[in-house]
Amino acid sequence: xxxxxxxxxxxxxxxxxxxxxxxxxxxxxxxxxxxxxxxxxxxxxxxxxxxxxxxxxxxxxxxxxxxxxxxxxxxxxxxxxxxxxxxxxxxxxxxxxxxxxxxxxxxxxxxxxxxxxxxxxxxxxxxxxxxxxxxxxxxxxxxxxxxxxxxxxxxxxxxxxxxxxxxxxxxxxxxxxxxxxxxxxxxxxxxxxxxxxxxxxxxxxxxxxxxxxxxxxxxxxxxxxxxxxxxxxxxxxxxxxxxxxxxxxxxxxxxxxxxxxxxxxxxxxxxxxxxxxxxxxxxxxxxxxxxxxxxxxxxxxxxxxxxxxxxxxxxxxxxxxxxxxxxxxxxxxxxxxxxxxxxxxxxxxxxxxxxxxxxxxxxxxxxxxxxxxxxxxxxxxxxxxxxxxxxxxxxxxxxxxxxxxxxxxxxxxxxxxxxxxxxxxxxxxxxxxxxxxxxxxxxxxxxxxxxxxxxxxxxxxxxxxxxxxxxxxxxxxxxxxxxxxxxxxxxxxxxxxxxxxxxxxxxxxxxxxxxxxxxxxxxxxxxxxxxxxxxxxxxxxxxxxxxxxxxxxxxxxxxxxxxxxxxxxxxxxxxxxxxxxxxxxxxxxxxxxxxxxxxxxxxxxxxxxxxxxxxxxxxxxxxxxxxxxxxxxxxxxxxxxxxxxxxxxxxxxxxxxxxxxxxxxxxxxxxxxxxxxxxxxxxxxxxxxxxxxxxxxxxxxxxxxxxxxxxxxxxxxxxxxxxxxxxxxxxxxxxxxxxxxxxxxxxx
Numbered sequence: 003x004x005x006x007x008x009x010x011x012x013x014x015x016x017x018x019x020x021x022x023x024x025x026x027x028x029x030x031x032x033x034x035x036x037x038x039x040x041x042x043x044x045x046x047x048x049x050x051x052x053x054x055x056x057x058x059x060x061x062x063x064x065x066x067x068x069x070x071x072x073x074x075x076x077x078x079x080x081x082x083x084x085x086x087x088x089x090x091x092x093x094x095x096x097x098x099x100x101x102x103x104x105x106x107x108x109x110x111x112x113x114x115x116x117x118x119x120x121x122x123x124x125x126x127x128x129x130x131x132x133x134x135x136x137x138x139x140x141x142x143x144x145x146x147x148x149x150x151x152x153x154x155x156x157x158x159x160x161x162x163x164x165x166x167x168x169x170x171x172x173x174x175x176x177x178x179x180x181x182x183x184x185x186x187x188x189x190x191x192x193x194x195x196x197x198x199x200x201x202x203x204x205x206x207x208x209x210x211x212x213x214x215x216x217x218x219x220x221x222x223x224x225x226x227x228x229x230x231x232x233x234x235x236x237x238x239x240x241x242x243x244x245x246x247x248x249x250x251x252x253x254x255x256x257x258x259x260x261x262x263x264x265x266x267x268x269x270x271x272x273x274x275x276x277x278x279x280x281x282x283x284x285x286x287x288x289x290x291x292x293x294x295x296x297x298x299x300x301x302x303x304x305x306x307x308x309x310x311x312x313x314x315x316x317x318x319x320x321x322x323x324x325x326x327x328x329x330x331x332x333x334x335x336x337x338x339x340x341x342x343x344x345x346x347x348x349x350x351x352x353x354x355x356x357x358x359x360x361x362x363x364x365x366x367x368x369x370x371x372x373x374x375x376x377x378x379x380x381x382x383x384x385x386x387x388x389x390x391x392x393x394x395x396x397x398x399x400x401x402x403x404x405x406x407x408x409x410x411x412x413x414x415x416x417x418x419x420x421x422x423x424x425x426x427x428x429x430x431x432x433x434x435x436x437x438x439x440x441x442x443x444x445x446x447x448x449x450x451x452x453x454x455x456x457x458x459x460x461x462x463x464x465x466x467x468x469x470x471x472x473x474x475x476x477x478x479x480x481x482x483x484x485x486x487x488x489x490x491x492x493x494x495x496x497x498x499x500x501x502x503x504x505x506x507x508x509x510x511x512x513x514x515x516x517x518x519x520x521x522x523x524x525x526x527x528x529x530x531x532x533x534x535x536x537x538x539x540x541x542x543x544x545x546x547x548x549x550x551x552x553x554x555x556x557x558x559x560x561x562x563x564x565x566x567x568x569x570x571x572x573x574x575x576x577x578x579x580x581x582x583x584x585x586x587x588x589x590x591x592x593x594x595x596x597x598x599x600x601x602x603x604x605x606x607x608x609x610x611x612x613x614x615x616x617x618x619x620x621x622x623x624x625x626x627x628x629x630x631x632x633x634x635x636x637x638x639x640x641x642x643x644x645x646x647x648x649x650x651x652x653x654x655x656x657x658x659x660x661x662x663x664x665x666x667x668x669x670x671x672x673x674x675x676x677x678x679x680x681x682x683x684x685x686x687x688x689x690x691x692x693x694x695x696x697x698x699x700x701x702x703x704x705x706x707x708x709x710x711x712x713x714x715x716x717x718x719x720x721x722x723x724x725x726x727x728x729x730x731x732x733x734x735x736x737x738x739x740x741x742x743x744x745x746x747x748x749x750x
Contacts, residue, residue, distance in 0.1 A: 044161060046168060056308030056564070057193070060283060062317040063410070063559065067196075069280040071287075073305040077192035078564075081176040083204045088191070088211040089175060090249035095215055095240050097132040098247055104166045106131060106159050130158065132178050137161035139181035184214070185221035198226060200268035208250075209258050212240040227267055234263045275324065276315060278416025278426050279557070283313050286557045290570040294561075302569060309569070312559040314410035319672075319682060323401050323413045326671035331418065331644070332376035335397050337658055338646075342395060347654070354650060355390045362386065374422045394651050400427030400536045401642040401668060405686075406544040406634060409553035409576055412686075413640075431519065431533040432643060436491045436602075436661070437621035437630045438530030441515065441542065443488050444590050445508045446499055448582045453589055454703035456481040457495035469526060471497045474656070479708075485593045486705035489601035491620065493529055500528035514581045515542040515552055530621060539632055540641040546594065546617070547634045550587035551578035588693055589700055591617050594634075595690065596701065602662055603633070610670035614677060614687040620666060626652045626659030631666040638686035642668045 057072030070077075093100045130138070137158040165174060184194040191214065195203040199210050206214070216236035217224045226233035238259045245255040288304055295301055302309065342351050359366070364386065372381045373392055384392070396418070403413035416426040447453070459480050463470050471493040472478075478494055487495035500508075505523045512521055519532050537555065545552045553576050561570040594617035597603050602620040606612045618633030627649030632641045644665045646652060653659030676682045693700065 044164070046164060055306035058304050058307065058309040058311055060280060060311045060313060062313060062315045062320075063412075064317065065312075066317050068276045068313070068315060068317065069283075071280075071284055071304050071311075074189050075187050075193055076180065076189035077196070078180045078190060078308065079176065079192040079203050081172040083202070084176065084179065084191070085204055085206050085211060087208040087249075088179075088203070088206060088215070090244055090247075091208075091211050091215040091240050092132070092175070092179070092218075094243040094247045094249055096135070096218065098243075100132050101171060103131060104163065106134065106162055130155075131162065133162040133165050133174055134158045136165060136174060136178040136181060139178065139183075182218060183221060184217055185225055196268060198265055198267060200266035208254075209237065209241070209261050212237045212244070212258075213263070216240045226263055226265055230263050230265075237263070275317070276320060276414070277420030278424075278428070279313075279315055279320070279411070279414035281416075281424075281426070282411075282414065283311065283557045287311055287561060287570075290558060290561060294569045302563070308564045310560075310562045310564065312562075314405075314412060314556055314559055315414065316412045316682070318679060319403060319413045319676070320415070322672045322675040322679075323403070323415050323668070325675065326668045327399060327401070327415060327418065328376055329671050330667045331397055331399060334644075334658065334664060335376060335395075338397060338651075338653060339395060341654060342651075351391065351394065351651065354394065354648070355387055358390050358394075359387050372422070374419045376418075379422075394646065394648060396423075397644060397646055398423065398427050399642060399644040399665075399668065400430070401640070401672075402428050402536050402540045403638055403640045404540050404544060404555055406547040406637055406639050407553065409541075409544075409556045410559075410572075411555050411557050412638065427643065428536040431535045432628045432645065433623040433649075434530035434532060434534050434539065435621035435623040435628065435630060436530055437539060437619050437632050437641075438532070438534075439488055439491065439496055439528070440546070440590060440594060440619055441512060442496065442500055442503065442508060442528055443484065443593070444546070444582055444586055445511050446484070446503045447589055448511070448586045449504060449507055451484060451499070451503075453483065453485040453593055453700050455484050456707060457484060457487050457498050459492065459494050461494045461497060471525070471529065481707045483703050483705055485596055485701050485703075488593050488619075489597040490705075491597075491602045497525050497528045500525060511581055514579065515545060517542065530623075536641045536643050539630075540639055543632050543634055543641065544639045545581050546587050546590045547636050547639060548578065548587070549584040550582040551580050553578050585694075585697065588691075588697060591690060592693060592701055594618055598633070603631070603666060605662055606633075606666060606670050606673070610667070610674060612670060612673045612677065614673055614683060615689050616673075616687075617690070618669075620661030622656065622660045623649070625649070626654070626656065626664075629659060629661045629664035631661050631669050633669055635687045636690055637688065640669055640672070644668070 055072070055074045055076060056078050057070040057075050059067060059077070060069040060071065062068050134155075165177075169177065179191040181189065182191070183189050184191075184197070186197065188194055188197055192203050194214050194217070195201060195206055195210075198214065199206065213226055213233055213236075216233065216239065217226075219236065223229060224233050224236045241250065241255055241259050244250040245252065250258070284304065291302055291304055291309075341347055366385050366387050368383050368385045368388075370381055371384045371389055372379055373384070373389070374396065398417055399415075400417065401413065401415045402411065404411050414428065416428045417423050459473075459478050459482055461471055461478075473493050474491070482490070482492055482495050484495075484499065486492075487499070509521060515538075517532075517534050517538050519534055521527055521532050524531075541552055541555060556572055556576065558570065559572050560568060562568055595615075598606060598616050598618050603616075603618045606616065606618075615635050616633055617635075618631060621630035621632070622628075623630075623645075628643055628645035630641070630643050632639075634640065642665050653664070656663065658664060676687070692698075
C-alpha cells in the first residue's frame with residue numbers, strides 16, 4: 003500500500019496534467035460545439051433564398067380543391083394565417099423560451115451534450131429550439147459515423163444563429179410550421195389541417211391545433227386517424243403545457259381536455275372523386291408547362307412550385323356520375339355473380355381461371371388479400387384461383403362528359419376504383435358495336451341520302467358462304483326509312499345502306515372525327531366491329547351537336563404561379579374542325595332524338611322519366627361483351643361503356659347485357675340527379691334548336707313499309723290469292739307488328 007502511494011505522489015504532476023488536458027479539451031469541444039464549428043455551412047444568401055417544395059393545387063371549374071401534384075405534399079401558409087392558439091400550443095410544447103433566446107437555449111444544449119451525447123441517455127429530451135428544428139427540417143442530417151449527433155447538432159446551432167439574425171420570430175415560426183412532417187407523406191401545417199380536419203389552418207380550433215402540435219413528437223404514433231387514443235392523450239398533454247405557461251386558464255383547460263377527438267379526414271389525393279381525371283390533368287398540364295418553359299427559358303416544376311391549376315371538371319356532375327356508378331353497377335355485379343354461380347356458367351369460368359392460373363406457374367396458396375367491393379373494401383383469405391375469379395367477374399365502366407362547343411371535360415370517371423384498378427376504361431379500346439352506326443348514317447346523309455329514303459330489310463348474299471347480318475329481333479322483310487333504321491338500330495337495313503355508301507367517304511369522316519383505329523371495307527364494318535375508346539367516341543358524337551365540328555377535349559383552363567402569374571390559359575374559342583355540314587349534323591341530331599323517343603334508348607324516357615332534351619344511341623357488342631350508351635344535348639355529350647376485363651365474361655342475354663340495360667342506366671341515374679339541379683340542367687340541357695324550314699319535314703314519313711309500291715302493284719296483278727290466303731296473310735302481318743312492338747325497346 004505504501005508503495006502504491008509513493009508511485010502516485012511521484013506521478014501526481016502527470017495525472018493532474020492529464021485531468022487538466024481533458025477538461026481543456028472538453029471546454030474547447032464545447033466552445034466549438036456551441037459556436038457551430040462542426041457540420042455543413044450555408045451562406046446568408048442561401049438561407050434567404052431557401053424555398054420549400056410546395057405541392058401544386060388542382061381546382062374544379064368552380065374553384066373547389068380536387069387534388070394536388072407533389073414531390074412533397076405541402077401547402078405553405080403565412081404567419082398571419084396561423085391562429086394564436088396554434089402558436090401558443092407550439093411554443094408551450096416545443097420551446098417555452100422561444101421568444102427569449104436567439105436561436106439556442108443554452109440550458110437545453112448543455113443537457114443534450116451531457117446526457118444525450120456523452121451519457122447516451124435518449125430519454126433526456128431533444129433540447130433543440132424551434133429554430134434548431136427548423137434548421138434540421140431545412141437541410142436534414144448527414145451521417146458522420148459515431149460523431150453524427152455532435153456534428154449535426156453543432157451545424158444546426160450555427161444555422162439557428164444565422165436564421166435568428168436573418169428572420170424575425172414570426173417568420174421563423176411560419177417557416178418551421180411549413181417544413182415539419184405530419185406523416186402520410188404530407189408536410190406543413192396547411193396540408194395537415196386540410197387532411198385531418200378538412201379546413202384551412204386559420205379556422206382551426208384550440209383543441210384541433212393541440213392535436214396537430216401533438217403529432218410533432220411522433221407523427222405515426224400520434225396519428226389521430228390511426229391511433230385516436232394516443233392522439234387524444236397527447237392532445238391533452240399539449241393543452242396542459244398551454245395551461246402551465248398561462249396560454250389557457252384552468253377553466254378553459256378543464257373544458258377542452260374533456261372534449262372527444264373529432265376528425266373530418268379528407269385525403270384529397272386518394273378520396274377517389276377525380277383520381278382518373280387528375281391523372282389526365284397532370285399529363286396535359288405538364289405538356290403546357292413544358293411548352294411555356296421552352297418558350298420563356300424557365301423551369302417551373304409541376305410537383306414543387308405550388309402552381310395553381312384550374313381544371314374543367316364540374317364537381318357536382320362528377321359526384322352524380324359516381325353515385326350512378328355505385329347505384330347501378332353494384333346491382334349488376336350481383337346479378338353477374340349470380341349468373342356465374344349457376345353450374346353451366348361456373349364451369350366455363352373455372353376453365354378460364356385455370357388457363358390464367360397455369361400461366362402464373364405458382365402454387366395455389368391462400369393469403370390475406372384486399373379486394374374491391376361496392377359496399378366497402380374487403381379483406382379475406384383467398385387462394386390465387388379465388389383471386390383470379392373475383393377479378394375476372396368484376397364489371398368495369400368508364401364515363402366521360404364533355405362540353406360540345408369548348409371541349410371542356412366536365413365529368414371523367416375512368417373506372418370503379420383507382421387504387422385497386424388504375425387502368426383507365428375511358429382510354430381503353432373496345433368494340434364499338436351499334437354506336438358506330440351514326441357515323442355511317444352521317445356519311446350517307448352527307449353524300450345525299452335523305453332520312454326518309456327506304457332501305458330493304460332483307461339481305462341477299464351471292465353464295466351460301468357469305469356473311470349475313472340479322473336484326474336483334476330476328477325479323478326481316480319490308481322496308482324501313484333511314485331514320486327508323488338508325489333509331490331502331492336495325493342491322494339488315496344498316497348493312498344495305500353501307501353497300502350504297504362510298505367507303506372512301508366513310509373512311510375520311512372516320513379519320514377526321516379523330517379515331518385512331520383503321521376501318522376496313524367489309525359489310526360487317528357497318529355494325530361496328532372495329533375498336534375505339536370512350537374518349538374517341540365522346541369527341542366524335544360532339545360533332546352532331548356542334549354543327550358538324552369536332553373540338554379537342556380540354557382538361558386545363560389555366561395554370562398560374564402562387565403570385566398569380568399566368569403560365570397558361572385555355573383559348574375562349576378553341577379551334578374546331580368541320581367534319582360534315584351543319585345540315586347533316588342537324589338531321590343526325592333529329593334522328594338520334596327519335597332514337598331516344600321511340601328507339602333503343604326509349605327506356606330513358608319511360609322507365610327512368612328523363613325529360614331533359616336528349617339524343618343518343620345504344621350499342622351492344624357480340625355476345626354482350628360490352629355495353630355502350632352515347633348521348634348528347636345541344637351543349638353536353640356523354641358516353642359510357644360497361645364490361646368485364648375479358649369479353650369472355652358477360653351476361654347471357656340482353657335483358658341485363660344490352661346497351662339499354664347495362665350502360666344506359668348509368669347515364670339515366672346521372673340525369674335524374676341533374677333534373678333536380680337547376681344550375682346544371684339550365685346550363686347544359688337547353689332545348690335542341692328547331693330544324694330550318696327546308697328540313698322541317700325531313701323525318702315526316704312512315705317508319706315501315708310492307709314493300710315497294712311497284713312490287714306490290716305487280717304482285718296484285720300476277721298473283722291471285724284466295725280469301726282464306728288473304729285472311730291468313732293479314733293475320734301474319736298483324737302478328738309481326740305485335741311482336742315488333744313488344745321487342746321495340748329491346749332491339750339493338
